Amino acid sequence: DIQMTQSPSSLSASVGDRVTITCRASQTIASYFLNWYQQKPGKAPNLLIYAASTLQSGVPSRFSGSGSGTEFTLTISSLQPEDFATYYCQNSYSTLGPFGQGTKLEIK
């Protein structure tokens, strides 16, 4: 089974910072099947980016995704107060495609 590992597990940053979260797959995966979700405290996850780099409708353009093969990144170009949340990557090649363990983004 393919495993998804995110780094870092937690991150402290300030409003206005540029932040990058990395997701590594244990085997090569097609970029069509790499997704990113945001989860705010007490809320359901929300799809941010799919197919590695396509922004879901309504997601601000400060979010971007890139990568291929086994390494993918989520970048927030200028952190806003509402971006402090936990972020998960997911490999959706199979119907039960695994999630990464999450990266908690906290205010410095």
Place this chain on the structure above:
Amino acid sequence: EVQLVQSGPEVKKPGESLKISCKGSGYTFSNYWIGWVRQMPGKGLEWVGIIYPGDFDSETRYSPSFQGQVTISADKSMSTAYLQWTSLKTSDTAIYYCARRTDSGRDRLDYWGQGTLVTVSS
């Protein structure tokens, strides 16, 4: 507007049974997979299983950790998916989310329910 609306919070005792629901609206329910995802307190997201309601026969797949522990079903006439337990354990305490999987070659979970908190305690 696509919506997934889940049933309300539950408090149960160990050994009791439970069935929670996820009602879809704003799209053709039978044409999309609906998955169930568990989130234990303070932890990440993990798959329980997924169901494709279909026009005729449905198809269900379970995560190995949950095979035999839960049952996922769907009622197409009600546009509703279900997750049920016959004998709850304290370790089943978690939030359970349903989510719609869009299958387009760029597969993703594009809509999520609000979550159902299940608390199992003696």
